[in-house]
Amino acid sequence: MNFDFTPAWTNWQALLSGAAVTVEVTVGALVLSCLLGLLIGIGRLNPQHKLPYRICSVYLSMFRGTPLLVQLFIWFFGLPRFNILLPAFVCGVLGLGMYSASYVSEVVRGAIQSIDRGQMEAARSLGMSSRQAMIKIILPQAFIRMIPPLGNEFISLIKNSALVSLVTIHDLMHEGQKIISVSYRSLEIYLVIAVIYWIMTTFTTTVLRRVELRMQAGGMVQ
Numbered sequence: 001m002n003f004d005f006t007p008a009w010t011n012w013q014a015l016l017s018g019a020a021v022t023v024e025v026t027v028g029a030l031v032l033s034c035l036l037g038l039l040i041g042i043g044r045l046n047p048q049h050k051l052p053y054r055i056c057s058v059y060l061s062m063f064r065g066t067p068l069l070v071q072l073f074i075w076f077f078g079l080p081r082f083n084i085l086l087p088a089f090v091c092g093v094l095g096l097g098m099y100s101a102s103y104v105s106e107v108v109r110g111a112i113q114s115i116d117r118g119q120m121e122a123a124r125s126l127g128m129s130s131r132q133a134m135i136k137i138i139l140p141q142a143f144i145r146m147i148p149p150l151g152n153e154f155i156s157l158i159k160n161s162a163l164v165s166l167v168t169i170h171d172l173m174h175e176g177q178k179i180i181s182v183s184y185r186s187l188e189i190y191l192v193i194a195v196i197y198w199i200m201t202t203f204t205t206t207v208l209r210r211v212e213l214r215m216q217a218g219g220m221v222q
Contacts (some may be wrong), residue, residue, distance in 0.1 A: 007183035008192045011175075018175030019196055025029050025092050025171060026161045030154060032097030037104025042134070044109050056105070069163050076167040092164035098156050101175035107149045111142035144215055151208035155201050160199070172196060 008015065043049075043056035063071070072095040075220045079086060086094075115138050123133035130215045165174035 003188055004185055005192065006189050007179050007185050008189055012181045014175045014179065015172065015192065015196065018170060018172035021089075021160075021169065022171040022173075023200070024097065025089065025164055025169065026158050028093035029096035029100060029157060029161070031158070032093060033100035033104045033153075036098065036101035038108050039106035041103060041108025041112065044105065045112060059180050060102050060105060063099050068099045068160055070097065070167065071099055071165050072163060088164075088168045092161075092169045095167075096157060096161060096164065098137055099160075100153060103152065103153050103156075107146050107153065108142070110149075111145040112138060114145055115141050146177070147208060147212050147215070151205065151212075154204055154208070158201055158204065159197065 040056045040059060043052040044060070048054050072092065075086075075091040079091070119137055119141070120130075120133050123137045124130070128136065137159045157214065161171065162173045165171050165177065168174075172193055176189045180189050183189070
């Protein structure tokens with residue numbers, strides 16, 4: 001079999017532009033998933049608070065129980081039926097971010113519940129409210145424990161971002177498919193796309209690993 005990577009080299013600017021869009025979509029979805037995941041994770045901490053607990057549980061069930069691709073299509077093709085017209089980029093960020101938030105929320109909930117209950121009791125005995133104790137005492141400790149599982153979720157988010165090409169976002173996969181439609185060198189282009197995704201996930205893994213090691217060196221992670 002003869003390989004010809006010439007179409008990839010001659011269209012490197014398009015692939016680079018697509019990779020930049022992939023990073024932008026991923027970062028936007030990452031911010032949304034962290035913010036939303038934090039709220040949902042805290043909302044599911046106490047079943048005695050019935051309304052927020054049920055709302056968060058329904059959210060979790062819906063977004064974890066349906067395919068990401070279907071959710072993206074609903075955002076992109078469903079909203080215009082209600083006269084809500086959003087750019088494809090926004091639909092991609094919303095779809096990816098809200099899907100990822102359902103997984104991040106479980107990471108948040110698990111990390112908070114792993115903190116000894118005595119920490120909250122001690123904070124309350126010092127005169128703090130539950131909210132102050134959560135913000136100043138519990139969450140900083142829980143955040144350190146969230147880093148490894150959040151890293152896995154971030155890697156999944158980068159790989160899942162390839163699906164946004166199906167809602168017309170000009171990301172790396174979309175640009176690659178445009179090159180394939182002209183050159184017919186599908187294997188070579190997909191190999192180049194795979195290498196670029198591998199570089200992005202490896203870079204992210206390395207950064208998160210260094211953050212974790214630095215915290216271990218500082219005695220912040222047990």
